[in-house]
Amino acid sequence: MHGPNIFGIEPPSFYFFNLLLNFNVVWSLVICYPLVLLVCIIQSNFQRKMRKTTMDSYFWKMLPAYIWMLVFFIQPHKEERFLFPIYPLLTLCAVLCIENIKRIWNCIFNGERDIFQKILLNGTIVIFLLLSLSRIFALYIHYQAPMKISMVLGEAVSEKNVCIAKEWHRIPGNFFMPKNHHLRFVRSSFNGILPAYFDETKKGTALVHNYFNDMNLPSDYMLFNLTECDFLIDSDFGEKYRIHDIEQNYSKDKSTWEIIKSMPFLDSKVSSSFFRAFYVPLISTKYTKFGNFNLLKRKK
Template sequence: MPSTARQRNKGSKTERESEAAPPPVKSSELRRPAELGDFQPWTPTAYTAFKALMSARLCAAIWSNISDCDETFNYWEPTHFLLYGTGFQTWEYSPAYAIRSYAYLWIHALPIKLYATALSANKLLVLYFLRCILGFVCTLCEVYFYRGVCRHFGSNTGRLTLAFLIFSTGMFISCSAYLPSSFAMYMTLLAMAGWMYQHYQVSILAIAASAILGWPFAGAIGIPIAFDIVFRRQKIGLFLKWCCISLLLFLVPSVLIDSHYYGKLVVASLNIVLYNVFSQHGPDIYGVEPWTFYFINGFLDFNFVFLMALITLPFCLLVKHILKQSDRVLPLWLSTAPMYIWILIFFTRPHKEERFLFPIYPMFCVCGAVTLDHIQKLYSYLFTSRRARHYTELSNWLSAVVIILISLISVSRTVALYQYYHAPMDMYVDITRVSEDPSIHTLPADKDINVCVGKEWYRFTSSFFLPSEKWHLQFIQSEFKGQLPKPYASGPDATRIIPKNMNDMNREEPDRYVNISKCHYLIDLDLPRETKLEPRYSQQKNNWKVLTTTQFLDPSRSHKLFRAFFVPFVSSRYVTFVDYNLLQTKRTKKSSQRKP
């Protein structure tokens, strides 16, 4: 905004908040007779955006589920080992394969180690402290991204993007997840914002950190940015300089840290590419999904924002042609290219997981906002009067209706995830209460306690939820026939020892199981169907006592729509719940009664 306009607007808080908006849209852009002048729609300040986003991210840190077993066993468990000396090790952390990075773990482990040491916090508080840190970091990246969108795409697109970021279920799920794909999402926010601000060094550093420290495939998001810097801007020297700086800042330390822990030279980011791309089987041995998988998940996590994002490029190019608009600093095809490149790569892979889309979740928000913004422009061009100073003046009702609709659907989805699937988090928290109740837990404090899981192994929330180092998670046999993790070896060289009975083919390793007679507690989902290896343990009254029961959704007996979205006073009639039980063995009490 020109300096004269800024001086004129100092008297109003609302007008002051719009000072940081991008330069006013030229009247020729909309081919309308009305002079737009210096008018710009109101946008929240960076501080206002921070407060709104931070509120949403803290809610996610406290209430969102740990729904991905990869998050538990590949990140929370090795972090627990680094902090407390115990935890589960997956084959990816075996020195024979070394496709996970301890450098990435220490980025997260260091602040919570300081927190735990300074305040003597219990493990559960340590876990939630890290989730809050992740939410805070995500918020800072989002605010920078939001201001970049305002600057490049305009105030209206910026505030629409902010609304989508705050309310979308996808951001709720991913913002505090301890996953490289979430880390890559933070870096996407920084890289895209730096690109829009023409802070190219920020973009290069963010993409490099994402690919080297987090997830190497996230480097694909940087392809359009590199193209713009090198070929359109001809800033080859700047590009090479900051690439070299990035290698020194990220690659060298990560190689040193990983080589120390694995006991040999390791470039973890290279190893994961070699395994996933150049091995004979790749990740497909862990399951394949139909082509519709990401379309369904995209709609569940972003509903109509996802659909608008998919059509951004063709629809907006059509509108620009009708209105005879020109691009701003970046052409639309280039600024949306990161999303379309990611879709082209991952939508065509047989092995699909929801977390693989995390890095482009912010792109869904901004592309959806760009589409809605162009819908408003088209509406204004076709239907509004000439007296409007700006295309949003008489089309704001349209964006308001869409935001309200999308927000309600998103909140419905978010509440459904909590209401239907939060039982494991509640159950493992309840184990601490059980351990402190002498009327329930009667075993000596120095005795090793086994908490067992069978078919519910993949919903284990991590060792941070176990009361002390005397409490151990154990696996009993179930119908699952893949490879389970095993505890780390003990000693200072534990990470350098090649574990026995580990493979990279997802073959079952029978040494993971214990006999059920060794279980003191058992966590099990009481489904009406049972098999020889998955009986209904809660019905075995002579062997097990039900201590705690929480409700968990049975998807197979629930309506598809109402298991996906929560509708107050309606959903309960169309969904079916089963008991998620914490069971206590009766063998312990019997044996203790026989002692003299």
């Protein structure tokens, strides 16, 4: 089996909720814009207060964003990065939506009751800022551990292997590792192809390795021997250590590893969906639970 679908498929609602998280009120305006523009066109035809060229301009400005969304919303395989090229266009559509709502209001009330326009504009800005700040704080408080945990490692004289297992997808990569520290993958329940190790040779970025494949098949070449790991990055959400488990809770293996750095990390399975996405002071802590994200060092 080939094609992008082997990397996972999602329903159309994936992008809807993703944009709602990233753009909140702006995304709401983008959704409303086609209807608002239609009302504006109908109203202008009745009252003849807007030139056709102006409406055409609005239409052509909104069209690229909606064509892009149509194309990617119907694709089974979805990723957040597929939409980032139209982020500026989404912002433009939101602004045009507000502008056309103001036009509709002016046509209905003949330019009176200007307070509505101020409430609409200022209210949109305030709500957007509050929700965006809440989202930023949630991401920082709940998920900062993977970005910071490797900073504890100092530069080493000899080569050191920093291993990851089930949390391989959360670690930024070799670029965040200190000198002489190398990121390695150990076996976990993940059964797809892992990211290639960074090749430090001159033409490393152009190499096509023989273990690459387009079927998302795992390769043992990418797996490192756990016994050769000097450090291990792993999460601990209270599971027991069982030596025969594929995904062991290495933090509980006190005979082999010692914890040299531990940071809180959100346990999404037992936390509120809303409060893990948005941070509300004094309230979020009641509805979110944390585990530990640990940097382990092999005992000598």
